[in-house]
Amino acid sequence: MSRYQEAVEEHRDTETLLAVLDSADRMPDATRLRARSYELLSPVPGSTVVDVGCGAGRAVAELAERGVHAVGVDPGRRMLAAARERWPRAEFREAGAEDLPFADGSVRGYRADKVFHVLREPGRAVAEARRVLRPGGRIVLLGQDWDALMIDSENATLTRTLVHARADLLGTPRAGRQYRGLLLDGGFDEVAVEVHTSVFTDPAMLSLLERLVEPACAGGAVGRDQADAWLAEQRRRAETGRLLIAVPFFVASATA
Template sequence: MSDCLATGFAGCDRAADPDIFVRCLRYLAAAPGMRSIKDESLAWLGLAPGDTALDLGCGLGGEATAMAGSVAPSGLAVGLDASRVMLARAANAAGQAAVRPVFVAGDGAHLPFVDGAFAGCRVERTLQHVPVPGAVLAEMARVTRPGGAVVAVEPDWGTFVVDSSHTAVARRLAEFWCDSFRRGWIGRELGRLLSEAGLKEIEVIGRSLVLRELAAAEAVYSLSDTADRAVAAGALPQGATGSFLTELRRRDAAGTFFSSLTFFLARGRKPRT
C-alpha cells in the first residue's frame, strides 16, 4: 500500500509513483478552504522578524517559506521532513523565493536541535502518519523556547462525510479510509497530547474543508481507489461500490457533489518557568 494516500506518506520515497503524494500536496496548497486553515495556523505562531521557527513535516515547503518571510531579515525558518523526495521538491520551489528557509532531513521523534532553539514550531497533517504522535509533540515542545508556541493542524477522519443515498456504503467507506491511517482520530487528540507534552494555555478550534467537486475529492481522498481497496480487503462486498461511484459522478455533473472533513487547529505555549 505504498502508493495509498492514507498509508504511503511515511514511506513515499519508496513508492512506485511518489508524485501521487506531490500532486495531493500541491492540490491542497491551492485549495481555498485549506489555504485559509494553513494561513490561520501560521498566524497562531505569532512570529516576528528575528525569530527562529520550525515547520515539521514540511512537505513541499510552502509554509516553511512563508515562515521565512515572517522572520526576515534576521530570523531563520527551518523545514524538516523525513522524505528526500519532498525536500528536493521543496528546495527547488523555494529557490524562486526572495527569502528562503533551510531544509533538513530528520525524524520528528528525534529532532536534531538543541533545547529552546525555536520561537515557534508547527506541524500540519503529519501526526496522522506517525506511530507515536505524542513523542513528536514532546520533541517540538523541547525545542521551543519558553513562552513560544507549538501549533498542530490535523484532520479527524472520523468526521469525513460524503453525501450519498447509498448510506451504508458511504459510512463503511469512510470508516475504512479513517482506519487506514495510523492515527485516524488524531484531530480530537491534539489538545490532550499538547497538554501531556507539558504545554499550557491550550487552544483547539475546528475548521471544515468542504469539497464540491469529485475531482477535488479524488485528489485528496482517492475515493475510487479507496473503494477498490475496501472491496479487496473485504470491508465492502463485491459490486457494492459501483452504484455509489456512479451516483457521485452523476451528482458531480449536476453540481451537487458534497464532501466535508473537519480539521482541528491546536496551540500550546511552553511555560516560562
C-alpha cells in the same frame, strides 16, 4: 517487480499525492487555515520556526515571507526533493517528528499540519516538540479527524464503512480530537482548540476519494464491485456539480 519499476511507481505515487495536495492547498479555506496557523504561532522576526511534515514546502515559504527563519522537516526524500525544487532558497531537512535535528530549546515556533494522524505514538512527537521549543515558544497542530469525514452519497451505510475502514488503516486517525489532551499531557500551557470545517466541491477532489476507497477495498472492508459503484456515483456527482466533501480540521495551539 524490479527496482526500476518500484522507483517508477513511487515517483507516480508522489506526483499523484502532490497533485492532490496542491489542489487542496489552493482552495480559499486551506489558505485561510494556513494563515490562521501562522497567526497562532505569533512569529517573531528573525526567530526559528520549524514546519514538521512540511511536504512540498508551501508553508515554509509562506512563513519565511513573514520574516522568520523557517525550516521544513519531512521524512520523505521525494517530498523534500519537490520542496527544494519549488523553493530553492528555503531550508529543508530530512527527519521524522519523533527525532528532530535541533538542539534543546533552540526554536521559537513549531507547526505540524496533517502529520499526527500518521504517527503510531503521537505523544513522542509532542515530547520532541517540547524539547526543541524554547520557554515561551509556540506550538500549532493542524489536522483532520479521519473518522469525521463527511461525503454526500446515496449510500450512507457504505460511505460510513469506507470512511471508518480507511481511518482504521492510519496510525492515529482521531489525532485531531486528541490534540488538546496530547498537549496537556506534554506539559504545555495556554492550550486552545478550534475547529474549522472545509467544504470541497471541486471535481479535482475525486482523486482524494479514490485514495480513500482503494486501501479500504484492498483491505477487504468492501468488495470491488461496491467500491466501483460508489466511485461511479461520486464521478456522476462531480460531473453534475453535486460533489460534496466536508472535512473538520482541528487547530490546537499552546505555549511551551
